[in-house]
Amino acid sequence: MSRLQALSTFLYRRPRLALALLLGPPLLWLGVVYLGSLGALLLQSFFQLDHYTGQVVREPTLATWRALASRANLDIVLRTAGMATAVTLAAAVLAFPLAFYMAFRASRRVKALLYLAVMLPLWSSYLVRVYAWKLILAKEGILTWFLARLHLSGAVDGVLALPWIGGPSLSLSPVGMFLAFLYVWLPYMVLPVEAALERVPRSLLEASEDLGAQAGTTFRRVILPLAVPGVVAGSLFTFSLTLGDFIVPSVLGNSSYFIGQAVLAHQGTSGNLPLAAAFTMVPMAVMAVYLLLARRAGALDAL
Amino acid sequence: MSLLATRPATRPATRPAVRFAGVSRRFGEVAAVDGVDLEIAGGEFFTLLGPSGSGKTTCLRLMAGFDRPTAGTIWLHGEDVSGEPPWRRDVNTVFQDYALFPHMTVAENVGYGLMVKKVETSERARRVEEMLELVRLPGLGRRKPAQLSGGQRQRVALARALVNRPRLLLLDEPLGALDLQLRQQMQVELKALQQQVGITFVYVTHDQEEALAMSDRLAVFHRGRIEQVGAPAEVYETPATEFVAGFVGVSNLVAGTLARALTGTPQTFSLRPEKIRLAPPETPVPAGSCAADGTLRDVVYLGMRTRYGVALDAGGVLTVEVQNLETTSMEALARRGSRVRLLWSREQMHRLGPEGDA
Numbered sequence: 050m051s052r053l054q055a056l057s058t059f060l061y062r063r064p065r066l067a068l069a070l071l072l073g074p075p076l077l078w079l080g081v082v083y084l085g086s087l088g089a090l091l092l093q094s095f096f097q098l099d100h101y102t103g104q105v106v107r108e109p110t111l112a113t114w115r116a117l118a119s120r121a122n123l124d125i126v127l128r129t130a131g132m133a134t135a136v137t138l139a140a141a142v143l144a145f146p147l148a149f150y151m152a153f154r155a156s157r158r159v160k161a162l163l164y165l166a167v168m169l170p171l172w173s174s175y176l177v178r179v180y181a182w183k184l185i186l187a188k189e190g191i192l193t194w195f196l197a198r199l200h201l202s203g204a205v206d207g208v209l210a211l212p213w214i215g216g217p218s219l220s221l222s223p224v225g226m227f228l229a230f231l232y233v234w235l236p237y238m239v240l241p242v243e244a245a246l247e248r249v250p251r252s253l254l255e256a257s258e259d260l261g262a263q264a265g266t267t268f269r270r271v272i273l274p275l276a277v278p279g280v281v282a283g284s285l286f287t288f289s290l291t292l293g294d295f296i297v298p299s300v301l302g303n304s305s306y307f308i309g310q311a312v313l314a315h316q317g318t319s320g321n322l323p324l325a326a327a328f329t330m331v332p333m334a335v336m337a338v339y340l341l342l343a344r345r346a347g348a349l350d351a352l
Numbered sequence: 353m354s355l356l357a358t359r360p361a362t363r364p365a366t367r368p369a370v371r372f373a374g375v376s377r378r379f380g381e382v383a384a385v386d387g388v389d390l391e392i393a394g395g396e397f398f399t400l401l402g403p404s405g406s407g408k409t410t411c412l413r414l415m416a417g418f419d420r421p422t423a424g425t426i427w428l429h430g431e432d433v434s435g436e437p438p439w440r441r442d443v444n445t446v447f448q449d450y451a452l453f454p455h456m457t458v459a460e461n462v463g464y465g466l467m468v469k470k471v472e473t474s475e476r477a478r479r480v481e482e483m484l485e486l487v488r489l490p491g492l493g494r495r496k497p498a499q500l501s502g503g504q505r506q507r508v509a510l511a512r513a514l515v516n517r518p519r520l521l522l523l524d525e526p527l528g529a530l531d532l533q534l535r536q537q538m539q540v541e542l543k544a545l546q547q548q549v550g551i552t553f554v555y556v557t558h559d560q561e562e563a564l565a566m567s568d569r570l571a572v573f574h575r576g577r578i579e580q581v582g583a584p585a586e587v588y589e590t591p592a593t594e595f596v597a598g599f600v601g602v603s604n605l606v607a608g609t610l611a612r613a614l615t616g617t618p619q620t621f622s623l624r625p626e627k628i629r630l631a632p633p634e635t636p637v638p639a640g641s642c643a644a645d646g647t648l649r650d651v652v653y654l655g656m657r658t659r660y661g662v663a664l665d666a667g668g669v670l671t672v673e674v675q676n677l678e679t680t681s682m683e684a685l686a687r688r689g690s691r692v693r694l695l696w697s698r699e700q701m702h703r704l705g706p707e708g709d710a
Contacts, residue, residue, distance in 0.1 A: 250449065250451065252447045252448075252449055252451035253451050253453060255416075255418050255438070255445075255447070255451065256445070256447060256451035256452075256453070256512075257453075257464070258417075258418070258437065258438040258439050259416055259418075259438050259439075259443070259444055259445045259513075260439075260444065260464050260465035260468055260512070260513075260516065261439045261465050261468045261469055261516070262439060262464075262468045263439055266468055270453075270464075271453060274455045275454070275455060
C-alpha cells in the first residue's frame with residue numbers, strides 16, 4: 050500500500066480529523082484574522098484618545114461613543130446612509146428591467162454579451178474609473194458639453210441650484226457623487242437580481258397568464274416577490290459598498306465628510322484610532338439592522 | 353363539487369370545444385406542428401398521444417395561448433382565438449411541473465385565478481375550500497407547495513385550474529413525475545373527476561397505456577402530424593399506420609417476402625403479440641386462421657406474461673405474448689429451442705395504409 054493510500058485510509062477511519070483538516074485553514078483565517086481584527090476594532094472603540102499627549106488611553110470608556118454621537122459626526126453618518134439609500138434604490142430601479150430582459154427574453158448570445166457588458170467595468174481599476182467620472186462631470190467636461198448641445202444646460206443648473214444635493218458643478222456636488230456611486234455599484238445589483246429571476250421557472254409566468262392575469266398582475270404577484278431575495282442580496286452590496294467607500298467622496302462632491310473619509314482622517318491624520326473604530330462599527334450596525342428587517346419581512350425565505 | 357355539477361355533464365355538442373384547421377407552428381426550419389386538423393367535442397376526455405418531439409405539447413400550448421400558430425386557425429367553442437392571449441381564453445392548464453407559485457400557500461395558489469378576477473374574499477375562500485375537498489386535500493390550505501408530496505402538488509395544480517370553472521381543461525403530462533402506483537391511482541381519479549365535473553379534458557401524454565386507459569378518444573402524433581384519431585379500442589385494434597401499430601402497444605409488423613409467404617400478398621400488416629397462440633407442432637389449423645411454424649428463440653419471463661421470440665421457418669421473427677395461466681417461470685424458460693406452431697385468426701391481421709413511413 051502506498052503512502053497516499055495509507056493516509057487516505059487513515060483519514061477515512063477518522064472523519065472528524067478529516068473535517069478538521071478541511072475546515073481548519075479557512076476557520077483560522079476567518080476566526081483569527083478576520084473576526085479577530087473586527088473584535089480588536091470593537092475593543093478600540095471603547096478606548097479614547099488623550100488629546101494632549103496624542104496617545105490612546107487603554108481604559109474602558111464610552112467617551113469615544115459619546116464623541117461619535119456629536120452633531121458633526123451624526124451628520125456624517127446620516128449623510129452617508131442617505132447617499133447609500135439613494136444609490137441602492139436607484140440601482141434596484143435601473144437593474145431590474147435589464148435583469149428581467151437578461152433572464153426571460155434575451156437569447157443565449159445576447160445574454161452572454163450583456164453579462165460581459167455588465168462585468169466589463171469591473172475588470173479595470175475602480176480608482177481610474179472614478180477619476181474618469183471626475184472628467185466626465187467636470188464643469189468643462191463632456192457631460193456638460195453634451196447637455197448644452199441638447200439645450201438642457203438649464204436643467205443641470207436647476208439641479209445644481211437645489212439645496213443639499215447641488216453644488217458649483219456636477220463633479221463638485223452630491224449629485225455627481227451619486228452618479229459615480231450608481232455607476233460603480235450597479236453591476237453588484239444587476240447580477241444577483243438576474244440570478245434570482247433566472248431561477249423563476251417560465252411555467253410560473255405562463256400559469257399566471259393562464260389563470261387570467263395580465264402582465265402587470267403577473268409582475269406584481271409572481272415575478273417581484275420571487276425576485277426579492279436577489280434585490281436584497283444586491284442591495285446588501287450597493288448599500289454596504291457605498292457606506293464604506295472613501296474614494297468617490299474624496300474625488301467627487303463637496304468637502305462634507307462621508308464615513309469612509311472620517312475613518313481615514315481619524316486613524317491616519319489625527320491618530321484617533323478609537324473614533325475611527327467607532328465609525329467603522331456604524332455601517333456594520335446599519336447592515337445588521339437591515340438584514341434583520343429583511344428577514345422579518347420574509348424576504349430571505351426563498352434563499 | 354356542487355358548483356361544478358351546475359354544468360350539465362353531457363351537453364349536446366353543437367360546436368366543438370376545440371377545432372384546429374390547418375394549424376402549423378414552425379420554429380425556424382422545424383415544423384413542431386405541421387398542418388393539423390382536429391376537432392374535440394365538448395365534454396370529451398381527449399388525449400394527444402405521441403413520443404417526445406411529436407408536436408403534442410405544442411398543440412396544447414397553442415390551445416392555451418402560450419404559443420401562436422404560424423399558420424391555420426384555432427377555434428375554442430366556436431370562437432376564433434388564434435390571436436387571443438391566454439388570459440382571454442376560457443381555458444385552464446395543469447402543467448407538467450405543476451408550476452405552483454412557491455411563495456404562496458396552497459389556498460393562495462388555488463385562489464389565484466379568483467383573486468385575479470376580483471372574486472370577493474369570502475366567496476373565494478369558500479370555493480377554494482370546496483375545491484380542496486374535491487381533490488381530497490381538505491385543510492391543507494395553509495401549507496406551502498414545498499411542504500407537499502408530489503401527488504399532493506399534482507392535486508393542488510388540478511384544483512387551481514378547476515376552481516375557475518373553465519370550459520376546457522388542458523393537462524400536460526400531469527402524472528409524469530409520479531411513481532407507478534400513484535400514477536395508476538390518479539388515472540382512475542382523474543377520469544372519475546372528469547366525468548363528475550363534465551369539463552372537456554385535453555390530455556397530453558407519451559404513455560400509451562395511460563392514453564388507452566383514460567381517453568374517450570385519442571390522437572396519435574408523429575413528427576408534427578396526426579397519424580390517427582379514434583377511440584382507444586379502435587386505435588389499438590385497427591392501427592391506421594405502421595407508426596401507430598408500433599407506438600400504441602407492441603405490434604408485429606410483417607412486410608415483404610414474409611408477408612407474401614403468410615398471406616399471399618406483400619402488403620404490410622400488423623399483428624398484436626397477444627393475439628397469437630402458441631401451439632404444439634402439427635396442430636391442425638382451424639378454419640379462418642393462419643399458421644406459421646418456427647422455433648422458440650427468446651424467452652422473456654415478465655411475471656404476468658411471458659414474451660417469446662419465434663424464429664419462423666419462412667424467415668423473420670414474430671413476438672408472441674402468453675398469459676402465465678399455469679406456466680411457471682421454470683417451465684417457460686425450459687421451452688427455449690423447442691419447435692412450435694403459431695396460430696392466429698385472420699381478423700387479427702391489419703393491413704396498413706401506404707402513408708405510414710417504414
